[in-house]
Amino acid sequence: MLRRELVRTPGLQPEDIGVLAELLLRDPRLPSTMEAIRRDLQAQGWKMGKDRYNAIAKRLTKAGHLARVSVYDATTQRPTWVTRVYRNPANNEQYVDLGIAASVQVNTEVRETRDPGGSPVTEERETRVSPGQSRIAGFPRSGAGSRKTFCALFFF
Template sequence: MTEEFGTSVFERALEDPEEAVVTRPVAEAQGLQPEDLGVLVHLLLLPPTTQATGKTLAAGMRALGWKMSIDRFEVIAKRLTSAGHLLRRSVYNPKTKRPEWRYRAYRNPANNPQYIATGAVALSQVSGGIGENPVPERTCPGETGENPASPGQSQHRVLPGSGAESGKTRFPSGGV
């Protein structure tokens, strides 16, 4: 080993994130809407040193073609804060000589010390254990090989508003 490498100091470079991983517990978190997850991903993809106002972030999302007003962004930020994805703290601003609110985005609420301090460790997305699937397992007739219709009953369902007679549909259910 040469002297150059043996005594040199190595560190990780700060790079803009190229991806944001959304785990099943995050995607299925109670109280979050699909748009909340989109905003969370948008926040997680910001460069680590970026500081932007809510107005700037909403404008950036609109520039991407999103329908995002500052009011909508505020509602989403409140839900993300409640779910533990945003840490909210008051920081003194020497320029204005007043405190201001600062938010920090977390992919995993377990890394948000403020959220953990509220006793949220019992939530499934934070705990280390494996929880139950909240959706009961139901097998589709096609998975079990069973006929979905009783003897003498049509195999076609009625789609609401389709105008079809009871027991019939415009779409055949078999063989697709």
């Protein structure tokens, strides 16, 4: 069952939701490089060229549903990029950390206002979103135990 906040995530297209659903159902033991995922979608009959998949993956990453991480592959004895899929973006450490970094930058901005006496007064701007809290309505805040659920790791 798809939840309302997932289906109505700002910036996602209908095809993104379909790909996300397929990735969440995908066997986590299968290779999870972008090329392997794209080939699997094509094998199921999806019209999924490289550019189309890259655009979908970019939107899903921006929304916090995908993360690309480097994992050591013992077979090739070198790192390889794999895709992690998140039903809830609050469980995606990369996404949450980006929100925290953006929040810190907003908090440190300074603006000047004039007081009635004509001298400039410096005020620190504050954000209305707490560090670690999602900026997208409908997504729950991250918490100590929230990163444990709804995460699938795909790798060789």
